[in-house]
Amino acid sequence: MRSTPGATGVYPRPFWEFIHRTRRRHPGYPLFHTNSCALAYVLGQPDRFGVFGGEVCSLRNHCPDAQRHRCAADAMGRPVLTDAAIRAALDQRGHAGVTFALEHARREVVIDAPLPTSTAAALTQDLGVRVRVTRQDSDPYWSSGTAGALPLIIG
Secondary structure: OOOOOOOOOEEEHHHHHHHHHHHHHOOOOOEOOOHHHHHHHHHOOOOOOOOOOOHHHHHHOEOOHHHHHHHHHHHHHOOOOOHHHHHHHHHHOOOOOOOEEEEOOOOEEEEEEEEOHHHHHHHHHHHOOEEEEEEOOOOOOOOOHHHOOOOEEEO
């Protein structure tokens, strides 16, 4: 049974709207909804957590053109992800028996098993694509998009 994910963050509606109004008024100013993208931008590196090309990347992050080009070049240089590579990563992380589906169009691996957020994050970095899992109810980490969570906007 799939548990309900918590929120990635909680925003009062006026603040959420302020962020997005500011983005429209200052189109050259970066706005990141993911810490990993903000960190990659500051370090001058491409995305390493499978955000590039996904929904958060295209709909919520507002990266400078140079950063998008950096991430695109990195994504194009990566080998095609295979079931064997996913299986090897799962085995290496101690989850050999877990079943998964590779969704090429969304650049996601979907694992229908409760795994810790820390394991999902490690797999995401290992594979370079988003890895969605069923959230463990006992997981001490804040919920994340990795477990299917979205921001909660109040008001």
